Amino acid sequence: MxxxxxxxxxxxxxxxxxxxxxxxxxxxxxxxDDRIIEVREGTEATIEDVFVIDAAGCTxxxxxxxxxxxxxxxxxxxxxxxxxxxxxxxxYFRNKHLLSGTTTLLNVCGLAxxxxxxxxxxxxxxxxxxxxxxxxxxxxxAAMEIDGKGLSNRHHALTIETMIADGAKALGEAGGGQTLxxxxxxxxxxxxxxxxxxxxxxxxxxxxxxxxxxxxxxxNGDGAADQLYLEHLMESCGLxxxxxxxxxxxxxxxxxxxxxxxxLQGFQEIAAQSVRFGLPAIFHTALPTIETLxxxxxxxxxxxxxxGHTNHxxxxxxxxxxxxxxxxxxxxxxxxxxxxxxxxxxxxxPDNLDALIEAGLVDTISTDFAGGDWxxxxxxxxxxxxxxxxxxxxxxxxxxGNVAHTLPQLAGDRGxxxxxxxxxxxxxxxxxxxxxxxxMIKGKIAVSNAALVDDRLSLTQEIS
Numbered sequence: 001m002x003x004x005x006x007x008x009x010x011x012x013x014x015x016x017x018x019x020x021x022x023x024x025x026x027x028x029x030x031x032x033d034d035r036i037i038e039v040r041e042g043t044e045a046t047i048e049d050v051f052v053i054d055a056a057g058c059t060x061x062x063x064x065x066x067x068x069x070x071x072x073x074x075x076x077x078x079x080x081x082x083x084x085x086x087x088x089x090x091x092y093f094r095n096k097h098l099l100s101g102t103t104t105l106l107n108v109c110g111l112a113x114x115x116x117x118x119x120x121x122x123x124x125x126x127x128x129x130x131x132x133x134x135x136x137x138x139x140x141x142a143a144m145e146i147d148g149k150g151l152s153n154r155h156h157a158l159t160i161e162t163m164i165a166d167g168a169k170a171l172g173e174a175g176g177g178q179t180l181x182x183x184x185x186x187x188x189x190x191x192x193x194x195x196x197x198x199x200x201x202x203x204x205x206x207x208x209x210x211x212x213x214x215x216x217x218x219x220n221g222d223g224a225a226d227q228l229y230l231e232h233l234m235e236s237c238g239l240x241x242x243x244x245x246x247x248x249x250x251x252x253x254x255x256x257x258x259x260x261x262x263x264l265q266g267f268q269e270i271a272a273q274s275v276r277f278g279l280p281a282i283f284h285t286a287l288p289t290i291e292t293l294x295x296x297x298x299x300x301x302x303x304x305x306x307x308g309h310t311n312h313x314x315x316x317x318x319x320x321x322x323x324x325x326x327x328x329x330x331x332x333x334x335x336x337x338x339x340x341x342x343x344x345x346x347x348x349x350p351d352n353l354d355a356l357i358e359a360g361l362v363d364t365i366s367t368d369f370a371g372g373d374w375x376x377x378x379x380x381x382x383x384x385x386x387x388x389x390x391x392x393x394x395x396x397x398x399x400x401g402n403v404a405h406t407l408p409q410l411a412g413d414r415g416x417x418x419x420x421x422x423x424x425x426x427x428x429x430x431x432x433x434x435x436x437x438x439x440m441i442k443g444k445i446a447v448s449n450a451a452l453v454d455d456r457l458s459l460t461q462e463i464s
Contacts, residue, residue, distance in 0.1 A: 005051040007032050008423075008443065013055025014430055015039065018062040018404075018416040020397035029060055031423040034442040039417050055427050058437055059392075062400040063103025063424030064377050065411045068173070068282060068308050068335060068366035072097065072105055072129055074119055075112025076150030078184065078369075079134060079176030079263070079284070081143030083150045087119070093372070098127045099447060100376035101426035101436040106410050108173040108282050108308075110134030111143060111155055114166040126446035126453075128424075130410055132170040132282065133163035136273065139266035142179045145259040146189070160273050169410040172282030173308060174270040175289060179263035181219045181256045182286050182312065183339070185211060187347060187371040193255045198242035204347045204371070206237045208313070214252040217314055219260060219288040264292050271296045271303040280304040280333075280407050287314035290323050297330035305330075306406060309337035309368050310361075311352035320352040324361040333406045334361050337368035342375035342383055353380070357389045364406050365398040378426075382434040392433065 008031040015027030017039065030038035030050075070078060071085050071093040085093075097105055107117075110132055117129050135158045143151060160171065177184030183204075190207040194200060202210075213230045215221060227245055234240045234248060243251070267283060274281035283293055285307040297305055310324045324334045336356055341348040347370065356362050365381070367374040377399045384395040404415025414422040423443035429435040439447035446453055 006049055007037070008051045008053065010053040010055050010060055010425070010427070012043065013057075013427065014059040015041075015417060016059060016061050016393050016396045017418060018397055018401035020394050020401060023393050027060065029417060029425070031440075031443045034423050036417060036419055036421050036423050038419060053427070053438065057430055058427050059430045059433060060417065061101070061396055061426045061428060061433070062415050062417050063426050063439065063441065064101045064399045065403040065407075065415055066097065066102045066105045066366050066377060066399075067170075067306070067364055067403050067407050067410065068108050068337060068368055069097070069105050070107060070109050070369035071372060072127070073107045073109065073112050073117050073131060075116030076109060076143075076155060078109050078178055079111070079139065079143060079173055080147040080178035080184070081111045081140070081149070081151040081155070082147045082178070089372070094125050094127050094129070095452060097367075098125075098439060098452065099436060099450065101378050101428065101439060102127065103424040103426065103439060103441045103446075104128045104130075104411050104414060106130050106132060106169060106407065108132045108170070110139065110173050111151060113155070113158065114163070114168060126441050126444075128441060130167070130169045132172050133158075133160050133168040134172055134174055134266065134270060135160050135163055136266055136269035138262045138269055139174065142259040142262035142266055145262060146178050160277070164277060164279070170280045170282060170306075170407055171270050171274055171277075172306070173284055174267045174281065175263045175284030177284070179259040180284055180286060180288050181211065181215065181260065182284065182314065183347065183370060185256055189255050190252065193251055194239065197251060198239060200238050200242060202237055202239070208347075209233055210248065211252055211256060214249045215256060217287050219256065260288070264289065267292050267296060271300045271305070274303045274305070275300055278304070279409065280306050282306045282308050282335075284308055285310045286312040287319065293332070294326060294330070297327060297332055301331060305332040306335055306364075307332045308335050308366070309339065310334050311336045311339070311341070311356055313348050313352065315352055317351045317355035321355050321359045321361065324356055325359070328361060333363045335364045335366055336362050337366050338375040338377060338380045339368055340370040340373040340375055342379045344373050344375055346373050347371070350383075354387075354389070357384055362398060364403045376434060378428065378436065379434040382432055385433065396433070
């Protein structure tokens with residue numbers, strides 16, 4: 001911080017502290033270096049020799065903590081160990097998260113190294129990015145079965161022990177849409193296989209319908225559609241002229257099933273490592289994995305299970321509520337993800353998210369990836385508030401204080417606007433929390449008036 005000012009003081013805004021309850025209609029937040037040194041209700045503040053941020057009309061929140069994201073590092077992508085995301089796309093996703101109010105992010109692809117957060121040249125980004133580890137034999141084998149093109153000998157040699165020593169903050173993601181027949185199969189692998197075989201491009205929702213028609217929603221064939229329905233579905237999307245039903249069944253099975261058993265075995269390995277090291281473990285939660293998760297929760301009660309994206313589209317709303325309730329009874333933390341279900345709705349709808357929120361079963365909220373089409377966390381928070389599903393403090397806590405409690409190694413020193421916590425703050429428009437004006441990370445301004453700040457905004461004038 002510039003030596004011209006001892007402190008930064010934010011005045012005239014409402015304050016939501018992140019504890020799920022506290023709301024100040026008008027509050028004062030004072031920062032020194034990278035820490036919060038005062039927060040209180042009121043309008044009178046000593047502002048001599050301080051840098052002033054006038055937050056009139058705005059609400060001051062703790063910086064958003066995203067505990068389940070992808071696409072923000074330069075190493076192997078997704079639990080499939082795919083080739084790294086293009087550098088321009090990594091930059092785009094990072095900027096999008098930061099401009100949406102996120103200050104801390106856990107990239108849970110699981111098979112990258114800690115140093116692959118940054119480019120070899122030392123490029124840095126204001127967003128505080130960390131990685132998790134899923135470096136167990138079965139998880140790596142599952143990645144190789146489906147893809148693995150981003151994995152080098154170095155990645156194969158890594159262990160969870162070495163990753164923790166290097167700074168990994170959690171375990172997982174165990175499983176993924178690639179290895180367990182989820183969303184990535186719908187938007188990437190199945191459409192690519194169909195395009196290669198037929199020259200026909202299919203929408204992800206069609207790919208999902210074909211997958212479920214062949215394999216059933218649990219990937220075990222139970223409840224799979226009859227032959228006439230599959231043929232009707234193929235006819236409706238122009239595939240019947242290129243493949244018969246038997247060939248389609250073979251194509252879907254060949255694309256989806258090879259990594260599934262290995263990936264489920266990887267769940268057991270991650271659970272054991274969570275017990276061993278006492279770290280939170282993030283699991284791909286979907287209909288094909290739910291029985292395994294319930295078993296792990298029963299047989300590994302010390303596993304610090306985070307049930308990721310429990311609003312997964314493989315569940316009906318009723319199933320999502322039932323299984324989240326059962327997992328929570330067994331000690332799991334229940335995470336939901338925005339996916340693309342808030343505004344975009346390219347592949348997914350908000351029904352499961354709504355049902356879980358209204359049932360009071362959600363502990364944390366993240367974005368996941370949704371093929372890069374994820375909606376922001378604060379857009380979901382604003383929707384909850386506008387629909388009167390939750391109060392603003394309760395909704396904000398899902399993305400701040402609750403995440404700090406659930407993932408303490410990642411965010412134990414932030415997530416709340418209280419004295420002594422790290423000065424990560426997001427300042428939003430008061431009537432619409434999804435509209436972010438300013439973002440501060442470690443007391444430094446990273447976003448000013450919805451624009452990225454390269455280094456540090458010159459502290460020569462007030463922000464208003």
